[in-house]
Amino acid sequence: MSFIKFALKNLFAHKTRTTLTLGSMTVAVAVLFTLVSFNSGYEKALKTQLQGMGIHMMVVPVGCPYEAASLILKGGKIPNYLPADVLKEVQAIPEVDVAAPMFMSAIVRPDEGRTDIYVGIDSSTIRLKNWWKLKGKFLTKPNDVILGSDVKLIELSTIGDQIYMPEKDVTLDVVGELQPTGNEDDGFFYIPLATAQAMFDQPDKLTGISIRLKNPDDAPVVAAKLGKIKGAEVITMGELLGTMMTLMGSAKSLLLSIVMIIIVISALGVLNTVLMSVFERTKEIGVMRATGASQAHIFGLVWLETLMLSLLGGIGGLGLALVGARALETVVKKFLPLAPKGSVVALEPGSFLLIMAFVLGIAVVAGFYPALRAARAKPIEALRSE
Amino acid sequence: MEIASACTIKPAVNAKGLVRTYRRGAEQIRALKGIDLNIQCGEFVGVVGHSGAGKTTLLNLIGLMDRATEGSLSVLGHDTARRGVRFDALRRKNIGFVFQEFYLMPTLTALENVLLPTMWGKARDMTEIGSAISDRVPSRQRAAELLKLVGLGQRMTHKPSELSGGEMQRVAVARALVNSPRLLLADEPTGNLDTVTRDGIFNLLLALNRDSGLTVIVATHDLSLESRFTRVVRLEDGNVV
Numbered sequence: 060m061s062f063i064k065f066a067l068k069n070l071f072a073h074k075t076r077t078t079l080t081l082g083s084m085t086v087a088v089a090v091l092f093t094l095v096s097f098n099s100g101y102e103k104a105l106k107t108q109l110q111g112m113g114i115h116m117m118v119v120p121v122g123c124p125y126e127a128a129s130l131i132l133k134g135g136k137i138p139n140y141l142p143a144d145v146l147k148e149v150q151a152i153p154e155v156d157v158a159a160p161m162f163m164s165a166i167v168r169p170d171e172g173r174t175d176i177y178v179g180i181d182s183s184t185i186r187l188k189n190w191w192k193l194k195g196k197f198l199t200k201p202n203d204v205i206l207g208s209d210v211k212l213i214e215l216s217t218i219g220d221q222i223y224m225p226e227k228d229v230t231l232d233v234v235g236e237l238q239p240t241g242n243e244d245d246g247f248f249y250i251p252l253a254t255a256q257a258m259f260d261q262p263d264k265l266t267g268i269s270i271r272l273k274n275p276d277d278a279p280v281v282a283a284k285l286g287k288i289k290g291a292e293v294i295t296m297g298e299l300l301g302t303m304m305t306l307m308g309s310a311k312s313l314l315l316s317i318v319m320i321i322i323v324i325s326a327l328g329v330l331n332t333v334l335m336s337v338f339e340r341t342k343e344i345g346v347m348r349a350t351g352a353s354q355a356h357i358f359g360l361v362w363l364e365t366l367m368l369s370l371l372g373g374i375g376g377l378g379l380a381l382v383g384a385r386a387l388e389t390v391v392k393k394f395l396p397l398a399p400k401g402s403v404v405a406l407e408p409g410s411f412l413l414i415m416a417f418v419l420g421i422a423v424v425a426g427f428y429p430a431l432r433a434a435r436a437k438p439i440e441a442l443r444s445e
Numbered sequence: 446m447e448i449a450s451a452c453t454i455k456p457a458v459n460a461k462g463l464v465r466t467y468r469r470g471a472e473q474i475r476a477l478k479g480i481d482l483n484i485q486c487g488e489f490v491g492v493v494g495h496s497g498a499g500k501t502t503l504l505n506l507i508g509l510m511d512r513a514t515e516g517s518l519s520v521l522g523h524d525t526a527r528r529g530v531r532f533d534a535l536r537r538k539n540i541g542f543v544f545q546e547f548y549l550m551p552t553l554t555a556l557e558n559v560l561l562p563t564m565w566g567k568a569r570d571m572t573e574i575g576s577a578i579s580d581r582v583p584s585r586q587r588a589a590e591l592l593k594l595v596g597l598g599q600r601m602t603h604k605p606s607e608l609s610g611g612e613m614q615r616v617a618v619a620r621a622l623v624n625s626p627r628l629l630l631a632d633e634p635t636g637n638l639d640t641v642t643r644d645g646i647f648n649l650l651l652a653l654n655r656d657s658g659l660t661v662i663v664a665t666h667d668l669s670l671e672s673r674f675t676r677v678v679r680l681e682d683g684n685v686v
Contacts, residue, residue: 065564068552346548349510350562350620351537438510442548 088376179255345441365426541621
């Protein structure tokens with residue numbers, strides 16, 4: 060009979076207790092693994108999405124861009140807009156390849172549970188976003204509209220159809236459809252810049268200018284030049300990503316702290332289970348000593364039981380995370396302020412190994428006291444115990 | 446199959462002025478009060494006496510489960526008072542124990558219970574535990590043969606809860622023999638058994654001594670068994686009388 064088999068038999072001598080302890084460990088590891096995977100997946104998806112935009116920097120009005128984005132999504136007016144002449148200043152910078160102006164606003168339709176986002180653009184956007192695959196034609200007339208691929212599905216409209224906007228009493232002609240891009244571009248109505256400005260009563264105003272540089276290495280130089288423009292603020296994509304990650308970071312730290320506490324509580328559960336088992340088996344430990352087991356053997360056996368309990372909990376947690384993470388992702392994505400397209404959960408073996416190392420590390424500590432206690436039992440006193 | 450390792454050391458057990466005192470609260474109890482004892486290899490010795498006479502204490506000292514407070518004790522040529530004597534290793538290699546209450550592991554089968562002492566193998570510290578991890582076929586065969594020897598060839602896969610008292614004690618005897626000991630100690634091995642089963646177990650111990658020359662020391666309060674030992678050591682209130 061092997062040590063491992065013997066340890067397993069000891070553990071499952073009390074099925075209910077061991078199963079409950081295993082359950083708590085499994086859930087704790089699953090939650091930790093899912094959170095770590097979510098964090099890593101979200102970061103990756105966000106990076107991919109931002110890099111896929113082909114935009115090196117953006118000029119936005121002075122103020123908090125996140126607050127502005129939030130206001131737009133709620134259909135409100137942002138406090139500051141960029142004057143349209145800023146575009147000329149930007150285009151005059153020699154390092155700038157393309158500068159695409161944009162006016163963005165939204166119409167909230169609570170009865171239908173949707174928010175329609177209208178983006179006013181001009182032909183420079185087509186040059187900036189050269190990966191766009193457009194079916195139909197680009198905007199030429201004031202009432203033309205191009206539908207993002209998700210919008211097309213929601214509106215159930217196609218090229219040649221008309222869309223009536225009762226809030227603005229405007230009828231738009233669908234002239235083009237965007238093939239799926241895999242990012243947020245799929246969710247917008249694209250209309251001519253001047254139409255958007257007029258429709259939302261902000262003539263000669265912009266919500267942002269997206270910029271592609273001839274050489275991305277010139278970003279600091281261009282950022283410095285753009286920084287001198289009055290009322291404008293420059294955000295490089297690196298900064299944007301960094302800020303988003305910082306925002307995510309505080310929430311992540313809080314969540315991870317909570318999960319760490321859960322893991323420690325689970326480890327205490329493991330300690331309790333093994334310690335109880337040691338108390339109950341005092342006589343058996345006496346028999347083992349009588350049959351030649353040394354203190355090291357008893358210590359090793361009890362420690363092995365703790366490690367196995369944690370290891371089984373860890374493997375169970377992995378299984379649960381693999382099954383549950385995708386389902387959880389669907390729920391969580393609905394509540395994310397900025398949900399990138401694609402999967403935001405990256406179940407990586409490296410993360411799992413790291414978590415297992417952490418769990419086993421805790422198990423090593425948790426198992427030490429029960430193992431020491433068992434090993435210290437004197438054979439005849441252990442045999443006499445009731 | 447070799448049941449026991451050859452015992453060539455003379456005497457197998459040698460005790461002089463053996464004293465063991467315990468503390469029970471403020472009270473000090475002298476369980477053994479200066480025992481002199483000499484047991485030769487191959488003897489079948491009965492340590493008899495009433496409850497509390499010191500039989501178990503004496504067996505625990507001989508079985509290296511406890512240390513004497515005073516006096517000297519040599520077991521199979523090893524001076525137990527000497528520093529550095531590893532009781533666990535000595536006990537594992539040389540001594541088999543049978544208890545009144547069988548002390549079988551409830552979660553293990555009869556065969557696994559017999560195999561228990563082999564699990565500790567030759568491991569002396571944590572670094573050697575790995576060597577005991579794999580099932581060793583020779584140990585398994587020996588355990589199975591021992592169970593057949595004690596008449597439990599058909600009960601190997603049964604757990605203690607599925608065995609009778611006599612069968613459990615037979616498993617305990619097989620377990621005590623699995624490491625080919627030189628000395629077999631049995632503390633009231635028939636105390637919890639009916640007369641017929643008692644005789645069966647006692648005859649088994651007797652046969653082990655007679656057929657393989659195993660030195661057997663049996664502690665019992667059953668005076669009716671006295672005549673069957675080759676020698677009787679009578680204890681009374683911690684003294685040999």
